[in-house]
Structure formats: C-alpha cells, structure tokens
Amino acid sequence: MRKFKFFTSFEKEEKWLGEMAKQAYKFTKKSFWYEFEPATTTDTTIKMDYRTFKKQEDFEDYCALFEDSGWEHITGTKRSGYQYFRKTNEKGNEDIFSDTVSKAGRYKRLSDMWMSLVSLLTPIFIVLVFTNSIDEEALLNPKLLYYTPGLWEKTGAEFWKAFLFETPFAFFRGFFWVLILMMIFLYLIFSIKANVQYQKTQRD
Incomplete structure (x- = not known):
C-alpha cells in the first residue's frame, strides 16, 4: 500500500507512522510516497533523523550505531537526508x-538543506529577470506562447490535437519562472519552519 503525505514536523510524521503501525501496517520505504505492507504486530515505535553523508562507510557506521542501541534502520540513503x-x-x-x-x-540540518535550495534557485530566477526571459504579456494573453501556425483557426479534433500537444511546451516557455518563484517561496517557508522547530526543541 502506498500513501502520499508531506510533513514539516518530525514529531507529527513519527506520530502518523505510529498510528499506521497500530492499524497493522508496517512501514517499509519512503520515496515520493510512503510504502506499507500488512504487519502481524501493532506495537511499533518509529523515530526519525535527518542526516546526509559523503561516504557510504560513514553511513553504514551511522546505521550500525543505532542498531547496536536497539534501533533498526528502515529506509533512507546516505544522500536522502531522511532516516x-x-x-x-x-x-x-x-x-x-x-x-x-x-x-x-x-x-537545524533540515533548515540548512531547504535554505541551500533557496540559494541555488534564487540566482536562476535573477538571471531570468535580467535577461528578459520573463514575458509579462503572456500572463494577460497566454495565446502568445503557442507557436503552431494557424492554431486558433483550427476547429474540432484538429484543434484539440494541436492544442493539447503544444500546451506543455507553451506552459514551460511562459511560466517556468513562476514554478521557480513558487519553489523559492515554499523552500524558504520550509526552512523557516524547521528553524522555528529547532529553536523550540532546544527550549523544551
């Protein structure tokens, strides 16, 4: 079974995984979604860490350290961060x-990761602005983004075939910058939230 969820709090994610375990679902893998399989036990405690490694042997030593303390590594790679x-x-x-x-x-490590993505995407957006790659007119008239000759004179199935084929390319040409801007703001919010949690956890 697969489930898609997104969390900005480790505690909330751990709690949700624990609730899934109580429903007899064993957590097995995390990628873009969570993967579960039927379990025979409902008494499972799951905890999370966020850490990346440059060397595979360092990652293996990290997992072994937890295993020696009674904690089995479920999923996560040296580059994934989420363990x-x-x-x-x-x-x-x-x-x-x-x-x-x-x-x-x-x-703190999670906040730094989100902020590094902001630092990576911001210069790209600035370059798009200063190279006039952002077409403001397309926001008011998206038809300008379609290059198929005579597209708007076509009718019926011929029109829809040409329109649907070009739409992904038109969107990419005209609104790719919007996607980058949205990502910058989202990652910035995630970084701030993680930093707030960092400060809060330190005080608790």
Whole structure:
C-alpha cells in the first residue's frame, strides 16, 4: 500500500507512522510516497533523523550505531537526508537521541538543506529577470506562447490535437519562472519552519 503525505514536523510524521503501525501496517520505504505492507504486530515505535553523508562507510557506521542501541534502520540513503528507525529492543531507549541538543540538531540540518535550495534557485530566477526571459504579456494573453501556425483557426479534433500537444511546451516557455518563484517561496517557508522547530526543541 502506498500513501502520499508531506510533513514539516518530525514529531507529527513519527506520530502518523505510529498510528499506521497500530492499524497493522508496517512501514517499509519512503520515496515520493510512503510504502506499507500488512504487519502481524501493532506495537511499533518509529523515530526519525535527518542526516546526509559523503561516504557510504560513514553511513553504514551511522546505521550500525543505532542498531547496536536497539534501533533498526528502515529506509533512507546516505544522500536522502531522511532516516527512519524502528525500535527492535524492548529494553532500549525510548528515543534515538540521548539529549535535547542532538534531537534539535536534525531540524537545524533540515533548515540548512531547504535554505541551500533557496540559494541555488534564487540566482536562476535573477538571471531570468535580467535577461528578459520573463514575458509579462503572456500572463494577460497566454495565446502568445503557442507557436503552431494557424492554431486558433483550427476547429474540432484538429484543434484539440494541436492544442493539447503544444500546451506543455507553451506552459514551460511562459511560466517556468513562476514554478521557480513558487519553489523559492515554499523552500524558504520550509526552512523557516524547521528553524522555528529547532529553536523550540532546544527550549523544551
């Protein structure tokens, strides 16, 4: 079974995964969505970390450290950042973090990741602005983005075939900058939210 969800809070995501476990769904993988399979047990504790690694051996050492403490690595790669762990030892600690500083640190790393994406996309948007690649007239008259000769004189199936074929290209030509701008704002919001959570976790 697959489910699509998006979280900006590790605690809320952990809680949701725990609720899925209580419904006898075993969390197995995370990519663009969450993957589950039927489980025989409903008593499962799942915790998360956010960390990336340059070397595979460092990542493997990281996973082994948690396994020695009674936590099985469920999913996540050295580059994915998001790491998921399942408690396997009843006598182990209730959390994968031993102190507040470590627990808060995952939010700091997440905030830095979102901000790095903002820093990457902002210069691209600036270049589009200063090279006059943004066509303001297209916002008022999207027909300008369609280059098929005689498109608007066609009728019936001939029109719809040509229109639907070119629409993705027209959208890309005229509104790619809108997508970049939206991504910049979204990533900035995510970074701020993660930083707020970082500050809050430090105080708790």
